[in-house]
Amino acid sequence: MSNALRIADLFKHHADHLGTKVTVQGWVRTRRDSKAGISFVAITDGSCFDTVQAVVPNTVANYESEVLKLTAGCSVEITGTAVASQGKGQSVEIQAESIKVYGFVDDPDTYPISPKQHSFEYLREVAHLRARTNTFGAIARVRHCLAMAVHRFFHEQGYLWVHTPIITGSDCEGAGQMFRVSTLDFLNMPKTPEGKIDYAQDFFGRETNLTVSGQLNVETWCMALSKVYTFGPTFRAENSNTSRHLAEFWMIEPEIAFADLHVDAKLAEDLLKFMFKALLAERMDDMKFFAERIDKGCIERLEKFVSADFAKLDYTDAIAALEDAVKKGVKFEYPVKWGIDMQSEHERWLTETYIGRPVAVMNYPKDIKAFYMRQNDDGKTVAAMDILAPGIGEIVGGSQREERLELLDKRLDEMGLHKADYWWYRDLRRYGTVPHAGFGLGFERAIIYATGMANIRDVIPFARAPKSASF
């Protein structure tokens, strides 16, 4: 059915199209009439930021009956000649010869996406239609661009994309509250003799949940394939009501064999730079919009990001800097002391004020970090790193993994975890163990950083958050 030309292609190769007949399909953004006997209809098909202007003369057959009734949101197909524009706003336009209306807007008076400014709060309530706005179209293209860049980066570096499971039988990931997956009847739960829920009768014959991280699974494949990564949805049942958290989000988790924390941090830096370079190269149209309407400095910020070396800071030095700041009069709500898990205010000061750009903080106290992180020789810290970004806080969290079984077991014991639950994870340390490292990058947080969007619910098509799963 569609021999239509993508509007993006019309603009990209406009010299080739000038004077030729083209057909475009899309949705009306605006219509302006001129009593000179023509109407200007701006069409978008989502392929690029700009609309294409169709100049529709009153000689087309359905001018009175249909063209003059077009409002924002109507779907149309326009055929005509691509010509250099006589007007100022665009280089190419379509001198329309025919226009077919696929669907009118039932009640233009109450069409939710009228051509005016809407608040993001309102648009979340019409999430099924918000992709039709400038902003959400731009976000969709940016999101796609960044996702493709992730895959391209890893592919070019020899990493294999490993599809880790979304339903997980492991209840030991320890990364947060989980969503239970079950086919049991809520109203009639089978019970064990002890009165507990009898998961043996459940679909999988055991308790299962939605994954909170692919890390433990991907480590297993790393221990055979050397360089691997996951990129998929992740679920946290935390009751987090913030502009930086989702119950369902996408995470990128590479895992590198024969690598230490420095290799890990370098990989994170290279990945982020690659992603943002791709964005600047491929989606400048959308980025210009974000710079104009959402966040003035976003382009400059990315340009700096891709050209500067990452700042790196040892946790111990970060604490020293914070303590020094306190001495000089900076006020924090929470006290600063070696051993603390840094609060948002501390992280923000480090990245926004002290360093002024993203910073990798490394070698955290072992007591505030997960069991699988590799213990440093000082006996106090582990080889963990967080990358902090202005306006967001933690964007990457990673570590070198503990590859020595006896030390891993010691940590499991210290944290009161059951070795038996981790039998397959421990096996990796028994059969040809190697030093390895990896990290998790929150995909939506990268999009927030790149675009300057304020709320994470606006950079994913259909946000899932506490008390919120419409659409």
Add this chain to the structure above:
RNA sequence: UCCCCUGUAGCUCAAUUGGUAGAGCGGGCGGCUGUUAACCGCCAGGUUACUGGUUCAAGUCCAGUCGGGGGAGCCA
């Protein structure tokens, strides 16, 4: 989960000390114009989230319910 803010036309917002509900945009009609967030005129559009209370009088004050937002915690 905690703290704070908020709910008025399809949307974005006004409404003084408690005193008869307003504008812009969007929509309809008309005018003007190779227009560009066009412009000019007219018209339509409201149970002020809901329930109850105080008062001669409530959009405004009080209580509860529901919704939305911001911040904190947790994290990516």
